[in-house]
Amino acid sequence: MMRQPPPPRIKLLKLETERFILRSLTPADASERWASWLADPEVMGPVNTAPRSMTREDLARYTQRFDQQTRLLIGIFDRETKLHIGLYQIDVNPHHRTAKLNVIVGDKDFWGRKVVLETRAALLDHLFRSGVEKVIGSPLARNFPAVFNYKAQGWRLEGIMKGQVRHMHSNARLDQYEFGLLKDEWIALKKKAGA
Numbered sequence: 340m341m342r343q344p345p346p347p348r349i350k351l352l353k354l355e356t357e358r359f360i361l362r363s364l365t366p367a368d369a370s371e372r373w374a375s376w377l378a379d380p381e382v383m384g385p386v387n388t389a390p391r392s393m394t395r396e397d398l399a400r401y402t403q404r405f406d407q408q409t410r411l412l413i414g415i416f417d418r419e420t421k422l423h424i425g426l427y428q429i430d431v432n433p434h435h436r437t438a439k440l441n442v443i444v445g446d447k448d449f450w451g452r453k454v455v456l457e458t459r460a461a462l463l464d465h466l467f468r469s470g471v472e473k474v475i476g477s478p479l480a481r482n483f484p485a486v487f488n489y490k491a492q493g494w495r496l497e498g499i500m501k502g503q504v505r506h507m508h509s510n511a512r513l514d515q516y517e518f519g520l521l522k523d524e525w526i527a528l529k530k531k532a533g534a
Contacts, residue, residue, distance in 0.1 A: 369398035376445025436472040480514035494518040
């Protein structure tokens with residue numbers, strides 16, 4: 340029998356980029372600020388999630404659903420002000436060595452400031468160093484900023500899932516894109532960019 344390499348080992352995370360800090364979220368990070376994003380239709384609409392009212396206690400309990408090994412909840416913090424401005428949810432499949440990313444930038448003052456491109460690059464480096472071999476993103480086709488960011492970062496559009504999900508209010512069927520990025524492709528993209 341062929342011996343399998345060990346599964347990816349993701350640890351509690353703390354990464355820094357030029358402008359941001361990424362770190363695992365804990366119950367202590369629950370805040371009214373974070374809750375306000377979840378209640379904002381403009382923030383939640385692009386990810387097709389109905390706005391909802393959550394207390395700090397609800398958010399603290401929510402953070403405990405993540406084992407920070409195969410289910411990670413990562414906060415995005417502005418380096419200068421230390422303000423919590425967004426988050427990533429990452430689901431790692433140890434057997435297949437894949438990770439699926441979802442991101443929300445909740446603080447609208449940071450929209451259009453390339454937060455996702457900068458922070459996701461650091462997460463990709465970390466995940467690939469940790470044993471993940473492919474990363475996947477599945478934005479709605481109508482989420483134009485997300486689609487733009489995947490394409491700008493060099494991800495491959497692997498498929499269009501027609502009518503994959505229902506709209507949260509109208510029940511209309513929405514298309515979803517499947518983007519993928521292999522470790523070797525990421526290394527080649529960085530080399531080409533001179534990073």
